[in-house]
Amino acid sequence: MKKYTLAMLLCGVLANAGGFSPSIQSYIATLKSEAKQANSSFVDFNAKRGEQIFTSKHIGKKGDSISCTSCHGNNLTKNGQNATTNKIIKPLAPSVNKSRLTDTKEVQKWLRRNFKDVYNREGTALEKGDVLYYIQSK
Amino acid sequence: MYKKIIIPLILISGVYADDDRWGNRGDVAPVKNAIYAKECGSCHFAYQPGLLPQRSWTKMMGNLENHFGSDASLDDATTKYLANYLKSNSAERGIEYKRSRKILQSIRPNETPLRITKTRYFVNKHNEIPKKMIVQKAVGSLANCAACHTTANKGSYSERAIKIPNYGMWEDD
Secondary structure: OHHHHHHHHHHHHHHHHOOOOHHHHHHHHHHHHHHHHHOOOOOOOOHHHHHHHHHOOEEOOOOOEEOOHHHHOOOOOOOEEOOOOOOEEOOOOOOOOOOOOOOHHHHHHHHHHHHHHHHOOOOOHHHHHHHHHHHHOO | OHHHHHHHHHHHHHHHHHOOOOOOOOOOOOOOOHHHHHHHHOOOOOOOHHHOOHHHHHHHHOOHHHEOOEOOOOOHHHHHHHHHHHHHOOHHHHOOOHHHHHHHHOOOOOOOOOOHHHOHHHHHHHOOOOHHHHHOOOOOOOOOHHHHEOOHHHOOOOHHHEEEOOOEEOOOO
């Protein structure tokens, strides 16, 4: 029991280190434990790796070369634009858009969809965590 | 005997109460469902369910993982909820609305269109627009209703409310 409480506390502190909103800290903790399971030498997510994941181009679901920036743009504090529909996408950066990274269900939905669209596969826990650190840093 | 007279009277008064001077109910029933507006309107214009028949929505909602080439998947509960919303507000359920009726009439029974822009009624209505007005950045494609139809989000596609970005009003001749 004590051990469990301590572990939860530790998770909370670690997640909090990234400056995430309280409502998604437990999701970050889950991703961390998954990343650790996949690779025992895992220590923490990394915004720099996240940036690479976010800005690099890949052959996406439609067979075209695409990156996350194709729709979200290179400056996450600015509006993006859906490359297919032209619909404006509000900034991803939590510093200018308070609603970002506050709802775990939303975050999971978009990570699932957008990794499929850009990478044509689901993201790993490591990749998702890295990307979330990158977005949170903006 | 009275039934024959009274029912049409009720229908007419109901229609008149709601909309314009021609006694028309309007173009298409507006979206009033917040979940639909949020989930379907985050990537594109939240098309009114009355713009396609029920069978089209059913087919579309059965394959959100591959939604016109993009992954638009939702959790099962939300998918089911929205499929039901679309079904119960499809064109067949709103034939008192002009556009719903006309789109429906333009689709053959053996067709299940997934794109509103491919229905015959829609094509006929848009085929005179020069390509340059459509492909420009502020519009992109004919699927971007609200780019030119300034009252599209109210379910109104009247010609008076058309304003093509960088070109202005549109007049049909």
